[in-house]
Amino acid sequence: MRFLPIRLLPDNTAFDFVRYRFAAYAFSLLLVVATLGSLAINGLNLGIDFKGGMLVEIQSAQPIDPGSLRSRLTEAGLGAAEVQQFGKPNEALIRLDSDQLGTTEAKQAAPRIRAALGEGYEFRRTELVGPRVSAELFRDGALATALAVLGIALYVWFRFEWQFGVAAMIATAHDVVVTLGLLSITGLEFNLTAIAALLTLAGYSINDTVVVFDRIRETMRKHKKLPMAELINLSVNQTLSRTILTSGTTLVAILPLMFFATSTLLNFTVALVWGILIGTFSSVFVAAALLLHLPTIRTTEAEAESPEKAVSQ
Known part of the structure; x- marks a missing residue:
């Protein structure tokens, strides 16, 4: 045909x-x-792939207030973490530059973030890249x-x-x-x-x-x-x-x-x-x-x- x-x-x-x-x-x-x-x-807006550091994507059942999360992370000793809403109001990205993370501290950053945020947050993605890489x-x-x-x-x-x-x-x-x-x-x-x-x-x-x-x-x-x-x-x-x-x-x-x-x-x-x-x-x-x-x-x-x-x- x-x-x-x-x-x-x-x-x-x-x-x-x-x-x-x-x-x-x-x-x-x-x-x-x-x-x-x-x-x-x-x-x-370089990602963690090119800038180095840690990126954590979280989701909550309630709308997220970036300012409140930023204050809680600072009080937990994680430095000036960058928090921004991404996608829906109940989703956010947490960025920690490589300058804020030491070699030994990087492995402990994720548990410290979980402890600082408390219950009610789902960690959907966690990325960690060193500055040299x-x-x-x-x-x-x-x-x-x-x-x-x-x-x-x-x-x-x-x-x-x-x-x-x-x-x-x-x-x-x-x-x-x-x-x-x-x-x-x-x-x-x-x-x-x-x-x-x-x-x-x-x-x-x-x-x-x-x-x-x-x-x-x-x-x-x-x-x-x-x-x-x-x-x-x-x-x-x-x-x-x-x-x-x-x-x-x-x-x-x-x-x-x-x-x-x-x-x-x-x-x-x-x-x-x-x-x-x-x-x-x-x-x-x-x-x-x-x-x-x-x-x-x-x-x-x-x-x-x-x-x-x-x-x-």
Whole structure:
């Protein structure tokens, strides 16, 4: 049995993406500037994975008063513990930095927290990471993300031409950086789960971009006299249904996870949802249009008509 391909948009779709490329560049630049500003002012809300210390997630049958808990922990000799509501009013996170925990005291911190809080609290999660391990995890996570973006660019370079590799690297780095900015602006915890989200996003973003680039290369072979701007528009429009359907079905799978997931996966799902949206935007409006500003990747019209004449000139 032969199945017909699903098309969300008609075959004769002819939206002029190239025409709006500078508006897309301006929007992307605005997002990058906002990201850099937030990173400079707010930084990242580093989790225990990267900062070191202890993280305890608690739940109570009654709404939790962070101020009251903070006072009780201070009186118990645990220092200036950070207590914040997380999720529901009866849920909270208790953070103790590595500076507040000695090597021997760290093992005793959890029982002391239980004793200070008393009955009526359920300890749902307890994490303890030393400062040396956390520094190594942060360095390795940042290195893994940078190498992933560079590896993607090299793959596209050898798969197509170097101009495609440069455009793909810019678009993928844009998606990763802007998603990092979202984590900084919202204050979501930046930990190993967030690194996993950034790496997943990089792979997802380049998947869409490679599909568009492959269609551009195919269209270049069929329409040798077509101007580059029209060729890009034609290729992006031909793959637009596939791009929207892929992004839409992925969002359908992730959105329920974002709304109903536990606090542990909130930063992962939020980063992925935002990354899919911004990655689709960059694949359609930014990545392909960047080829117009790079050295030519095709023969000119005169060379296509008469290669011998072009050589003689």
